Amino acid sequence: MGDTHQQHQPVPLHPDQMRVSHDEREAVVERLNTAAAEGRLDFSELETRLDLALNAKTYADLAPLTADLPQEAPAEPLVLKGGVNGASRTGHWRVPAQITVYGGMGSVKLDFTQTECRLPEIAIEAHGQTGGVTIVIPDGWAAETSQMSPGLGGFRDKTTSERLPGTPRIRLAGGGGAGGVVIRHPNSWERRLQRRNQER
Incomplete structure (x- = not known):
């Protein structure tokens, strides 16, 4: 009986055999x-590898597809401080996985609309302080904001919950301070600017 019992013990899986998401x-x-x-x-090699990637079930299936490609070095964490005159990060810039922003007295604007970001997740810690913080994310990006506290200036999440495949999820934490924190999608002026840059 002892042998029969042992045969039903689950065999631990090698990490390569774990299912991919x-x-x-x-x-x-x-x-x-x-x-x-x-x-x-x-082109033909790309087609073959894309087909294998889309049908991959385990890490063992996925790993060989990029094994001969150089790995992209992750960007250093970003700390942005508004200070007296304010600060912004707009246009084309390299997005790291971790960002901390302090509104200071002059305010901070983080604009992701013209960035090319392949990260699955971006953690942003935002402190509105006196000047406040504005975060602009492209349509199709979603934000998780349950860790934000409104403070005196308040916190406004004007984003939609729709997240397109292959886009990052923003995990936002911190506090509104006196100036407040806003996260939103582009306004009409920013959309025009984005279209103009894409046409170049």
């Missing part, structure tokens, strides 16, 4: 597309 498949697809754009893969 939709987000992990998407991240590999993004990396392959980038590699092709850089001239590292030709």
